[in-house]
Amino acid sequence: MSSYADVPAGAVPEADAIARYRRDGFLVLRGVLGPKLVRDCIEAIGGLASGRIPRTETEIGFEPGVDAAGLAPDQRQDHIRKFAYYVGDAPALMAAAMAKPLHDALDRLVGTGRVLFQDMALIKPPRIGGQKDWHQDAAYFRVSDARLIVGSWIALDPASRENGCMEVIPGSHLLGPTAHVAKLDPNQCHIRRDLIRADRKVAIELAPGDALIFSSLIHHYTAPNTSGLRRRALQFHFNQLGMDWTTLEDHRRDFHDERGEYAGCTVQPAPVPPGQEFRYRSDRAIPIVPRADWG
Numbered sequence: 001m002s003s004y005a006d007v008p009a010g011a012v013p014e015a016d017a018i019a020r021y022r023r024d025g026f027l028v029l030r031g032v033l034g035p036k037l038v039r040d041c042i043e044a045i046g047g048l049a050s051g052r053i054p055r056t057e058t059e060i061g062f063e064p065g066v067d068a069a070g071l072a073p074d075q076r077q078d079h080i081r082k083f084a085y086y087v088g089d090a091p092a093l094m095a096a097a098m099a100k101p102l103h104d105a106l107d108r109l110v111g112t113g114r115v116l117f118q119d120m121a122l123i124k125p126p127r128i129g130g131q132k133d134w135h136q137d138a139a140y141f142r143v144s145d146a147r148l149i150v151g152s153w154i155a156l157d158p159a160s161r162e163n164g165c166m167e168v169i170p171g172s173h174l175l176g177p178t179a180h181v182a183k184l185d186p187n188q189c190h191i192r193r194d195l196i197r198a199d200r201k202v203a204i205e206l207a208p209g210d211a212l213i214f215s216s217l218i219h220h221y222t223a224p225n226t227s228g229l230r231r232r233a234l235q236f237h238f239n240q241l242g243m244d245w246t247t248l249e250d251h252r253r254d255f256h257d258e259r260g261e262y263a264g265c266t267v268q269p270a271p272v273p274p275g276q277e278f279r280y281r282s283d284r285a286i287p288i289v290p291r292a293d294w295g
């Protein structure tokens, strides 16, 4: 059973849910993707993994230590940590990013007028899917105002404590930028341990098609998947119009800790071996065209 209130499928957030989103930094929307779209997204993820669907822009990252070259096409999906930048390669995945129930809810929660700037699929494969340590997504985005970003994490499989669902600390977004400990592998960058209030965490268990909407400043985490269950999810980040991508210098000024030191994850501890530099895309701004026709 969930220990948080949610918005039922087919409904939009009303005043009380909007107030909760602002107070807690997250809100669960049930059933933003219908069963057919969930099935077609799963099919698309499998196709991109195996190579059956050509990848023009989609990037794939394997779990650490995986020898991708030694895998047969149909084994690849269960070794992938994440996909990025895929919406142009699979119509079902674009339809998920544009789902009308999602955008109707976002219009109420954060206002109208936004673009999609990041599309990821987090796969956390059975038994080998690693943790994602406590972090704020805003630590990864060199932007002028992280409060204009909203994240949406949509389950394709049932997501539970057993297979590593999202866990959040309600209200942590109100603390603003929080000091992170930089790592050579930016995926391992995490909030300074003494600043994580894990005793307050809430596990967000979702059914396929449900979405967790969250502030880019909320502290969140996912545990390793030690189960035999898949836990595939789509994650979209949108920014409201008016946000700018900035330089590192500007991000240092906006995203710092209590001593004035840079708190984000976009600077790795030196020396950084060539080819392993932090990469990010500030060039993506896909217009939102809501659609409700997929089923």
Ligand SMILES: O=C(O)CCC(=O)C(=O)O
Pocket: 122, 124, 132, 137, 220, 221, 222, 233, 235
């Ligand atoms: O789905 C996951 O395991 C982690 C998602 C997440 O927090 C992220 O990618 O920033």
